[in-house]
Amino acid sequence: MNDPTSDKQIAILADDFTGANDAGVSLAQCGMTVDVALSANYVSTAQARIYNSDSRALTASDAAQRVTALTQKIVAHGAPQWLVKKIDSTLRGNVGAEVAAMLQVCKAPAAIIAPAFPTAGRITRNGQCFVHGQLLTDTEFASDPKTPVTSADIGTLLAAHSRAEIRYLHAADVAAALATASASATLLLVVDAQSDAELDEIVAGAESATSRPLLVGSAGLCDALARRLNPCVPRTVLAVVGSMSEIAQQQLAWAAKHPRTEQVFIDINTLFTPAAAEYRQRIVRILVSGRHCLVHTCPDTQARHQIAALCEQQGVSRSELGERICAFLGALTRDVLREAQPDALYLSGGDVAVAAAHALGAKGFSIRGRAAGCVPWGYFSGCLWQRPVMTKAGGFGDETTLLKVLHFIEEKSSD
Template sequence: MKMLVIADDFTGANDTGVQLAKKGARTEVLLQSDPTVNSRADVLVINTESRAVDAQAAARCVTEAIEHYAEQRPTLYKKIDSTFRGNPGAEIAAALAATGARLAVIAAAIPAAGRTTLNGECLVNRQPLHTTEFASDPKTPILSSRIATILASQTALPIEEFSLAAVRSPSLGEQLAALAQQQTLVVMDAETEEDLAAIARAAARLAFPVVWVGAAGLANALPATLYMQPRSRLPLLIVAGSMSEATRKQIHYASAHENTAVVDVFPQALLGEEAADCLNRLADESAAALLRQQHCILRASRSEQERELIGSLCQQWQLSRQQLGETISKRLAELTVAILNRAQIGGLFLTGGDIATAVAASLHAKGYRISGEIAPCIPWCTFVHSDLDDLPVITKAGGFGSENIISEAIGFLERLYEE
């Protein structure tokens, strides 16, 4: 997660989040803070629902939301109402205190919606805010059009106002940097989308982090580098739990024709007292390959002779063939999750129904959502109700598929990410 957006109401959370999502960011809007959210998300948007509470409670909501994600050190965007209803001063001050940032860059204008800022005042369709219907809002009435006055009613931090001339000046960045001696709220004039873009460019180049404060307009102007991880073709993780001859041939073909690393998983090593240590070693080896941008194949069977060892393993561990299969599938699923916690992947290829079921269960998914097929009888899906809901997953019965099916899967995944 690269950016945390904290909004004070649900519709504001959505209309700001969509500005980032439409640029390609994986954006999730949460109804409450949750430190276990999707690790693949670029942007998390938290709705604190704090617009109509008192200023002290609103500040506390913001502080708690930031503290949930402090270890990830995301860029912070404090979404406020474009007409400054609610508790903007208290919430911005809380955001500065919680992050330690020096500046809050405040640009609430949404020119496309008739919301602009001129001479430090908020205008709605060119009318001063206090003369519009927002002044008599039943929950959060507005008493002034001057933004500094609204903010100062809830915080004692210094407030600076930047005129349109300052915003449009080539020295905007230097002027902002000069204020960084102490925590300061900086109110920016903006009449056009280009004004917002100039503010975003200048503040993004500063040598220190800032708290971004605004509505949908400023969010739309932000450079994508602030909230998106660089996109690259991520490798495929193939979990080949099937011991069929067809699967062995498919692995052999892929290892000869693709940039792959084959990690052998011996079933007997997953059953003993050292199984946990074995899983950790295999997870480290697999993750290292994926981080080298190699596709990684977890291979449970190298030969027909290894398949014939199943009977002796059943005798050794006093398990039926079904029980042994379920145990090995569960261990392979645990290994898959351990790898996913160590490295990013572009997709999963799961061979064998037991493996597909066990992996979904280990990821707390409710099932699979079928999206299509990459070859006859070989579907591609996504998980249902999992942290990895958007991860492409290809499932295949052990004996199905042509010799080059893993290569086909790799090509399919690359085309999918190019769309």
């Protein structure tokens, strides 16, 4: 794969400023130099250069003229290895007119149009855009006060401004379709994508083509391009949630929507049996594979009402049972961290946090800031674990708190 410090030339043309920034952030996070030009004459030596036509709210003809002029300036400095037309994931603006204008200038034999942004709930199925499961034209974007969307069908928007052949494809068909493209018969390939994996497959297909196509997509496709050019080692979090509060369970459920998470349920009935050793092995495998691991002891909201029966079965008081569970989770955390190195540790529930600190041999906690509204983060002192630690009282926060913590660590620069 390419070195992030190589002289990689990427030119991206967005239709508004925030969209330009969205297009470049994943490239920057993967180690590339990225500049967003606020004027057409901006001179940059960055590996990725992003231009803003500020044309989303213009008429189609005015937008096409502005995109034509900018594209001419881009290619005048030498054709970039990758040319990208960044569009809105909900198709607002002048998608068809701007794609046609860029193709007219760059003479690419094909354009891949893939506006999907799965992590934001925007997917493409059968050539149509859906937002959180709803057809685009049935959402609020259809009545956007500034740039209303008139069709959920991507091909319809393209056909209004181009006579090129339009094909609807799956991600797996991209490479084969590009092999049939030529400068004399430009293809517009509308490609379905419902996951990041499919966006990755689209970029891989584009990279294999003899003549590089124009990429047309949202931040989702730009993220896939960044992963292809400069794959990052994914940051991971070991989250140990000992709290049985309802909000803690909601936080786990929301965090589980993250595409790179896996949950490990600790059945407290098995804590002191030989089967307990399997928890450590499973958690280590998840972390080593580059995924966040969410460890918890409460399968549902009804479990907290079964504590009395469990105490009677074990012949212990509630306090003694709680101490046993926390001691087990603390030791489990210590043993996992001896074999795996997640980028951060998240401890939910005060007793669990203290148990983990004691198991790791920590002498203190140096606070550095907040990872989310109610989640302080810092470092344990006096022990070998010297990566970020985040703690949260069980009942604090809202349903998105743990998900925000995962994003905080994913975006955190190395100290």
